[in-house]
Amino acid sequence: MRILGIETSCDDTSAAVVDGREVLSSVVSSQDALHAVYGGVVPELAARRHLESIQAAIGLAMKRACADFDSLDAIAVTRGPGLVGSLLIGLSVAQGLGMRTGLPVYGVNHLEGHVLSPLIESELALPFLAMIVSGGHTAVYLVEDVGSYKEAASTRDDSAGEAFDKGAKMLGLGYPGGRLMDETARDGNRAAVVFPRGRVRAERFAFTFSGLKTSLWDYLNKQQEHASLEDICASFQEAIVDVLVSRAGELMTVCGVPRLAVAGGVSANSRLRGAVAEYGAANGCEIVFPPLRYCTDNAAMIAHAAALRMERGLPGDPLHAVSRLPLGPRLQAA
Ligand SMILES: Nc1ncnc2c1ncn2[C@@H]1O[C@H](COP(=O)(O)OP(=O)(O)OP(=O)(O)O)[C@@H](O)[C@H]1O
Ligand SMILES: [Mg+2]
Structure with missing residues (x-):
């Protein structure tokens, strides 16, 4: 199926x-410099x-x-969720x-x-849990099969990617901030500053990152003495990572599914x-990530998802753009 x-x-x-x-070819034309x-x-x-770049991107992908x-x-084309004006260009x-x-x-x-991007180059038996950590979403899904997803947890406010980007902005690192914070944190002390690990009281598995953002703002604006930039980044990053890993671990235990795929920009x-x-190594769980080039947005993961769906005879989505689009119903047990 080509x-x-x-x-x-x-x-x-x-x-x-x-x-x-x-994947025979994958072309991504980034707009980072335009929006920075x-x-x-x-x-x-x-x-x-x-509109300016799409024809060239398609021509290059076909040629390669x-x-x-x-x-x-x-x-195959993305129809949502996303920015409607942007989606309309691809759809048209x-x-x-x-x-x-x-x-x-x-x-x-x-x-x-x-969700399916980790399967481009790795195998993972069904069912598995998939944690999407991206610019617009932070959620964990129970993947029963291709085309059958239940939402086990999602964020009540910011996504993990937004937390990285907003934190990086407060620290003057630039845009997009996630990768820059990752690089700056590399040699920092993760325990230098204690940032909160947010939890939503009424929803055991939900994510929340707004308190973390406020806590960084307070630390930078209300305290006289500060740790080094590297240490602040490492500590801030650790608070996000800690929440993601512990929540995914709890869900694997509760669902009795020791298999996890992690995807989306933050999975880089x-x-x-x-x-x-x-x-995973300490708890006997199988973990897969997409290759780095398929973590942030790319058309290979869209064509790949379409290929897996078409192999199973599943229909495509309607071809109108939508800004919000759930992947599946809430998992009742969670
Ligand atoms: N190494 C990294 N560490 C942390 N965050 C990263 C890293 N690389 C990219 N990101 C973050 O990933 C996000 C972009 O991911 P992605 O392209 O999947 O999101 P999106 O498509 O904008 O959102 P969505 O998929 O939810 O619609 C940004 O917030 C960016 O800062
Ligand atoms: Mg994305």
């Missing part, structure tokens, strides 16, 4: 070609830049895969190509792309990767 994937849900313009689970001066994604600018449209079986281009070539166009939930974090792997 599929051209198109992903424009936020600020990365991406196209890829897959053949079943094999504003300290965050400006939706209107993102949509305009997608040595593919022509006659050799494809379908076009995909549908235009579909009309021109006669290829079917298959709508994909961006979150399903992330070196400390999170180390801490989750340590937890």
Whole structure:
């Protein structure tokens, strides 16, 4: 099953070609430099830049895969969740190509792309838990099968990626902050500053990161003496990682599922990767991550998710853009 994937849900313009689970090409045109001066994604600018970059990204992905449209079986495109203006560019281009070539166009939930991305290069038996830690989401899903997901936990306020980005902004590290904080924290002391590990009282497994953000602001603005930048970053990062690892661990125990896939932009974090792997080794759990190039937004994970769904005869999503889109119902036991 040869599929051209198109992903424009936020600020990365991406196209890829897959053949079943094999990625033949993956092109990501980042808009980081465009948005860096504003300290965050400006939706209107993102949509305009997608429009400028999308044709070239598709052309390059097709060329690198040595593919022509006659050799494809379908076009897969992200239809949400994301910025509607950005999504509309990908959806319009995909549908235009579909009309021109006669290829079917298959709508994909961006979150399903992330959840299944660890399976691009790794195996994990079903059922497993998938923790998405990205710019817009922080949630844990019980993956019963491809296409069958139950939400076991989600965040009540910020996502882990937002916590990294906002913390990095307060520390003057630049944008996007997650990777910069990861790098700055590398040689820092994780115990130098004690930041809170947030918990929602009424919901045992829910995430909350707003208190952590406030706590960093208070530390920077109300205290006279400060630890080094490296130590603050390492301590702040540790508070996020600690919550993610302990919550995922609790859920694996409660669900009786000792298998975890971690995905989304924050899954590129070196400390999170180390801490989750340590937890897995100590508790006999199998852990998989996507390769670093498939952690942040990319069209390969969209085409890959479409390939797995099509193999099982599952239908594509409707082709209209939506900003919010759940991946599945809440898991009652959680
Ligand atoms: N090494 C890293 N450490 C921590 N965070 C990181 C790292 N690399 C990227 N990130 C964070 O990942 C986030 C971007 O991830 P991703 O591209 O998956 O999110 P998104 O597509 O914007 O959101 P969503 O997938 O929820 O719609 C940003 O918040 C960024 O700071
Ligand atoms: Mg994403």
